[in-house]
Structures are given as C-alpha cells and as structure tokens.
Amino acid sequence: MASPGDDELQTALTQLKAANPALGIPKLHALLRTEYPDWAVSEKRMRKVLATIAPPEADTGPPHPSSQLVEGLDIAQWTPRVDVRLFDKRKGKGLVATQKIKAGETIWLEDPFVIAPQWEIYDKQRAGAACSLCTTLFAHSPEARARCPHCPAAFCNALCRKRADKTHPLLCAAQNPSSMPLLRWARSKEWLALHALVQCTARVLLANAAGEAARAADWAVVRGFAVLGMEERAKYSFRAEPDRETWKSAFELFCAAFHRPRREEAPAKNLTDEERRVAAILRKPLPAEIESALFDYDAGFLRGLGRMSLNLEAHGGLYTLHAHLNHGCAPNVSVRHLDQRHALSRITVKALADIKPGQELLITYVNPATGYAERRAALEAWGFVCQCARCAEEGRDWAPPAEPEGLGDLASELKAGLGVM
Structure with missing residues (x-):
C-alpha cells in the first residue's frame, strides 16, 4: 500500500467532506479507505x-x-473508438474519441x-411476461423461455438465466424471502434508485x-x-x-433483505x-x-442511493462505460434502446454529429430544447452548473429567480428516484 502526499490526501478529503458533510471522523476515515483502498492513511x-482544510463558504451552490x-477497465470489450480521460479534479472523467x-455511426453497444427497469416493465417481470434479466417482453421474443428452479422468475433463454446468477439468488422469493418486503416497498414508492441499489448490492455480495x-x-x-x-442532492x-x-x-x-448485521458467529x-x-x-463475509461502504447508513446506504440516482440511465440501467459520458447542452451522441426483440435493456450509443479524435463525447441529461434557466434548474439534480459554450452565451444576462421554479414532471420523477417525498 502507498502513502499519499499531503496535497493529494487534502484534495481527496476535501472532495469526500464536501459530498458528505455530516460524516464524523471515523466514518470519513472508513469512506477514505473504501474509495482509496491502495492508500495507507491512519x-x-x-x-x-x-x-489544514479551510471550511467551505456558506451555501456557495451545489x-x-x-x-x-475504474481500475483495470477494458474499454476494448465495447469499442476501440473511445478512451477514458480524467479531465480535472472537479469535472472528473469522461470519454474522448480515439479516431x-x-x-449516424454506432459507436458501441452495451x-x-x-438493471432496475421502469416500473411497468418490472411489473411484467413479476408477472412472468418479461425476462427477469434483460427485460425483453416475451410478446416480442419467440425464443423458448427458461425459469428459475426456485421461483416463478422467467428468462428469455438459458443464457439470460445463467447471467442472472450475478444478482437473482439474493432477490429470489424462494431463496431469500426477506428481499421481498424491500422490493415491494421500493415498488410502492416508485423509487428506482433504491431498486438499483438493491440490485447493485446483490451483485457485489455474489461476486464476493x-x-x-x-x-x-x-x-x-x-x-x-x-x-x-x-443530503446534498436533495438540498440543491x-x-x-x-x-x-x-x-x-x-x-x-435494506438491512433485513441482506440479513445485516450478519450472524456468522451464531451456531x-x-x-x-x-x-x-x-x-x-x-459463502464468506465481505x-x-x-x-461498511454498503451497509453503514451515512457512508454506505445514503451514499449508495446518491450514486444510483446520478448514474441511472433513463430506462433504469447502470452501464459501466455509459456512466463515463458527461453532459453537454449541444450533445454529439445519443443513447437508444434499439434491440427490443432480443435485448431491451441493451443500449446503442450513436453519433449525432461528426466527432474528431480527441473530442469529448457528450450526451444531454436534460431536454436541450429548453431555455437556459430551465436547463440550469434541471441540472442541479446532477450537482453541477453547466459551463458549455451554449450556456456561457445564453446565460450571460441571466439572474437567479427569488424562488426556485418548479420542474413539473421532471421534478416529480427525480424526487421519486431520490426518495424525496
């Protein structure tokens, strides 16, 4: 393990503290160990x-x-046409073209x-009318179906059934009935971020x-x-x-669904x-x-919900490479679900314009047809103020309103994802 320099450690702690201001020293230390496992820091x-870190100025904005x-990420499994770039400490990472x-060209499929699908699809999964892995509707798919040997969950085929072993055993009504109250509750609240966190946690536990x-x-x-x-997402x-x-x-x-705290020591x-x-x-403990990063309330659960809310694709999936795409109010790529017959959850990333080598690939997180003020307000849900050329031009004479303007249906949808009722 390496010992980071004071400047490097200060930068990391500043970012963690800003994102989690309510954490005390022990929990912040645990979070630091989780986020930087190769560091040795007492x-x-x-x-x-x-x-040595100056306290943040009061309410300076989101x-x-x-x-x-992502350590060891093999981008070539999706495409040789892009690469990951770490821009700076504030903007973070993104994708740039390598050629x-x-x-109109397809850049990659993923x-x-x-997947935490939209609730109408989830209901079809529960009813056996859609694949419990890839979400494909069986009315659109002529292939023979496979089923979980323990519960009514249905799959497109044996391949989907096998791939579901990465999450399904812990979310199976027969193998782990304790997961059902959590899933029913998430459904009743229409809380996609919670459902995604459940899926993600199941995958990490089964990978372990x-x-x-x-x-x-x-x-x-x-x-x-x-x-x-x-806390910060909801506030801003x-x-x-x-x-x-x-x-x-x-x-x-959530804890009950995954039997936390565990009782390995019990006879x-x-x-x-x-x-x-x-x-x-x-089989074995984490x-x-x-x-701690999964099951501590502040540094694990709430942080995990925030992570899910930021990264969920519009149809409810978490995608490894797609999650690297940053926002632009003049996007040059789009994300589509084109294979509705065989893999509804698979995304296709297509170019909207010519992209030069070294140029960043950008999607839009909001409706680009709206005006500057509405885009700015909507983007607060992602925790940043857009500084693209279009926003710089359109926002030149903009002044914040006395009271935040409502976001209509978008606000309701995002509140459901955040659990802000």
Whole structure:
C-alpha cells in the first residue's frame, strides 16, 4: 500500500467532506479507505490533514459530484473508438474519441451492469411476461423461455438465466424471502434508485462469493460511478428538507433483505432455514471496508442511493462505460434502446454529429430544447452548473429567480428516484 502526499490526501478529503458533510471522523476515515483502498492513511494523519482544510463558504451552490477511474477497465470489450480521460479534479472523467467518428455511426453497444427497469416493465417481470434479466417482453421474443428452479422468475433463454446468477439468488422469493418486503416497498414508492441499489448490492455480495477476482472487478465498477451525497442532492435539487424518515425506513428494509448485521458467529442450530440458505449462497463475509461502504447508513446506504440516482440511465440501467459520458447542452451522441426483440435493456450509443479524435463525447441529461434557466434548474439534480459554450452565451444576462421554479414532471420523477417525498 502507498502513502499519499499531503496535497493529494487534502484534495481527496476535501472532495469526500464536501459530498458528505455530516460524516464524523471515523466514518470519513472508513469512506477514505473504501474509495482509496491502495492508500495507507491512519486516522491520526487524516485528522491532521483535515485541520489544514479551510471550511467551505456558506451555501456557495451545489457541491460537485466526485468520480474516479475504474481500475483495470477494458474499454476494448465495447469499442476501440473511445478512451477514458480524467479531465480535472472537479469535472472528473469522461470519454474522448480515439479516431474520427461520423454522424449516424454506432459507436458501441452495451448491456447493463445491473438493471432496475421502469416500473411497468418490472411489473411484467413479476408477472412472468418479461425476462427477469434483460427485460425483453416475451410478446416480442419467440425464443423458448427458461425459469428459475426456485421461483416463478422467467428468462428469455438459458443464457439470460445463467447471467442472472450475478444478482437473482439474493432477490429470489424462494431463496431469500426477506428481499421481498424491500422490493415491494421500493415498488410502492416508485423509487428506482433504491431498486438499483438493491440490485447493485446483490451483485457485489455474489461476486464476493464467487472469488476475490470477481469481487475486485465488480467493486471497481461500483466505486467508479460518480457519487454525490443524498443530503446534498436533495438540498440543491429541490430546495427542501429531505424525507429522512423515508430513508430510515428504506435502510431498515435494506438491512433485513441482506440479513445485516450478519450472524456468522451464531451456531448453525440457532439460524433460521432462510439464514442458512442465504449463508450458503454468500459463502464468506465481505472485507470490512466494503461491508461498511454498503451497509453503514451515512457512508454506505445514503451514499449508495446518491450514486444510483446520478448514474441511472433513463430506462433504469447502470452501464459501466455509459456512466463515463458527461453532459453537454449541444450533445454529439445519443443513447437508444434499439434491440427490443432480443435485448431491451441493451443500449446503442450513436453519433449525432461528426466527432474528431480527441473530442469529448457528450450526451444531454436534460431536454436541450429548453431555455437556459430551465436547463440550469434541471441540472442541479446532477450537482453541477453547466459551463458549455451554449450556456456561457445564453446565460450571460441571466439572474437567479427569488424562488426556485418548479420542474413539473421532471421534478416529480427525480424526487421519486431520490426518495424525496
């Protein structure tokens, strides 16, 4: 393990503290260990460096999300035409073209890391009318279906059934009934971010059971997703107090679904049948830093919800390479779901304009047809103020309104994702 320099450590702590201002020293230290597992930093040294960091000015506007590179990411599995670039500490990472891309060309196809589909699709999954992995509607797919041997979950084919082993065993009504109250509750609240966090957590736990290499690869992807604390997202997105009671209720169901705290030390005869089944699925405990990063309330659960909310694609998927795409109010790429017969959750990334080598690929997080003030307000949900050339021109004479303007349907949708009821 390496010992970072004071400047490097100060930068990392400044970003973590800004995104999680409510965390105390022990939890901040645990978060630092999780985000930078190759660093050797004692709590004593962290306290010393924290003392040199000036407190933030009062209410200077939205804090910026933090992100990091995905260690060992093999971009060539999707495309040789782009590469990851770390722009700066504030903007973070993004994708740039490595060769000329013409307007209309497909740049890459990508299946989701996990999928928390739109609720109408989820209902069809529960009813056996859509694949429980790729979300393809069976009315559109003539292939023979496969089923979970334990519950009614249906899949397009044996391949989807096999791939579902990365998440399904912990979310199976028969193998882990404790997951059902959480999933039903997320459905009742129409809370996609919570559902995505459940899927993501199940994947990390099952990767850990599969072995150290699988765990390291999947955890690197999760840690690489941009993140901003839930408290800050709620505050700056909607200028309202977050619904902490709802968050707490969700956390209790979340812990129960994954049998936290675990009882590995309890005699087998004292475990319930379900606990024994889940223990057999999980096989071994998580490393302490990952356990904390998933199941601590502030540094784990709320941070995880913020991470999901920032990175969910419009149809509910989390995509490893897609999550690197930054926003632009004049986007040069679009994301589409074109394979509705065989893989509804698969995205196709296409060029909207000619892209030169070295030029950044940009999508839009909001409706680009709207005016500057509406785009700026909507982008607060992602924790930044756009500084593209279009915004610089259109926002030259703009002044903030006395009271935030409502965002209509977009605000309602984002509030559901955040759990701000």
